[in-house]
Amino acid sequence: xxxxxxxxxxxxxxxxxxxxxxxxxxxxxxxxxxxxxxxxxxxxxxxxxxxxxxxxxxxxxxxxxxxxxxxxxxxxxxxxxxxxxxxxxxxxxxxxxxxxxxxxxxxxxxxxxx
Amino acid sequence: xxxxxxxxxxxxxxxxxxxxxxxxxxxxxxxxxxxxxxxxxxxxxxxxxxxxxxxxxxxxxxxxxxxxxxxxxxxxxxxxxxxxxxxxxxxxxxxxxxxxxxxxxxxxxxxxxx
DNA sequence: AAAACATTTCTATATTTATCGAAATGATAA
DNA sequence: TTATCATTTCGATAAATATAGAAATGTTTT
Numbered sequence: 001x002x003x004x005x006x007x008x009x010x011x012x013x014x015x016x017x018x019x020x021x022x023x024x025x026x027x028x029x030x031x032x033x034x035x036x037x038x039x040x041x042x043x044x045x046x047x048x049x050x051x052x053x054x055x056x057x058x059x060x061x062x063x064x065x066x067x068x069x070x071x072x073x074x075x076x077x078x079x080x081x082x083x084x085x086x087x088x089x090x091x092x093x094x095x096x097x098x099x100x101x102x103x104x105x106x107x108x109x110x111x112x113x114x
Numbered sequence: 115x116x117x118x119x120x121x122x123x124x125x126x127x128x129x130x131x132x133x134x135x136x137x138x139x140x141x142x143x144x145x146x147x148x149x150x151x152x153x154x155x156x157x158x159x160x161x162x163x164x165x166x167x168x169x170x171x172x173x174x175x176x177x178x179x180x181x182x183x184x185x186x187x188x189x190x191x192x193x194x195x196x197x198x199x200x201x202x203x204x205x206x207x208x209x210x211x212x213x214x215x216x217x218x219x220x221x222x223x224x225x226x227x228x
Numbered sequence: 229a230a231a232a233c234a235t236t237t238c239t240a241t242a243t244t245t246a247t248c249g250a251a252a253t254g255a256t257a258a
Numbered sequence: 259t260t261a262t263c264a265t266t267t268c269g270a271t272a273a274a275t276a277t278a279g280a281a282a283t284g285t286t287t288t
Binding site for chain 3: 066
Binding site: 129 | 248257
């Protein structure tokens with residue numbers, strides 16, 4: 001039961017849900033998510049670790065960045081149940097629509113100073 | 115988005131999940147749920163109001179009791195998405211199995227002193 | 229090797245939440 | 259109507275959680 005509760009709890013936060021919906025569009029690094037969410041990057045990192053601990057997302061190094069993406073290839077039945085549902089949900093939500101729009105014009109190269 | 119988060123939050127608590135799984139078996143009054151959960155009845159009542167506020171359960175008067183049951187006839191798309199999933203989940207969970215077993219031999223008439 | 233910088237970890241704080249016991253409520257039964 | 263009793267509400271407390279800023283980490287680039 002703890003496994004299910006961990007997944008549901010991970011999805012029960014507004015900022016984490018916004019992250020999941022963004023990762024549905026494409027994989028992102030922390031600075032891109034931070035830019036769209038407009039909260040401290042340490043907070044974003046904390047949310048990502050909660051989602052990762054629940055098995056909902058995974059990450060991979062990409063140069064100086066860490067790329068986060070939805071764990072769509074998991075064996076976890078609960079995640080395999082939830083992710084398809086989430087894909088249908090909230091697509092008309094104003095906050096989500098604004099986030100996805102902003103994400104389209106957000107680029108890690110522009111966010112970094114080099 | 116708040117509506118979805120409210121539903122997910124409501125399902126993200128161990129005792130509330132135990133309640134949902136019990137209501138999957140049959141409708142229950144507060145004293146029956148309190149007996150199985152072994153926590154204060156005021157706490158159970160609080161959990162029930164959170165589930166009700168989220169639209170996951172409803173209640174109906176039955177004599178001196180209040181009968182709680184799963185809201186399987188809602189128009190809410192999120193609840194209609196979650197309830198069927200939950201019906202498949204946790205049926206092999208030891209806690210849930212013990213709860214459902216105990217619920218079989220639990221009767222509101224035995225719990226009341228009249 | 230040093231500088232730059234994305235990310236994570238640490239520390240602290242404010243808010244939320246689960247919990248209980250007691251009091252209040254409301255309805256049933258005598 | 260009075261007593262009974264299931265349920266809800268209230269008040270208080272302890273634990274969990276979201277958050278930010280600063281320090282630490284680790285990797286890339288010069």
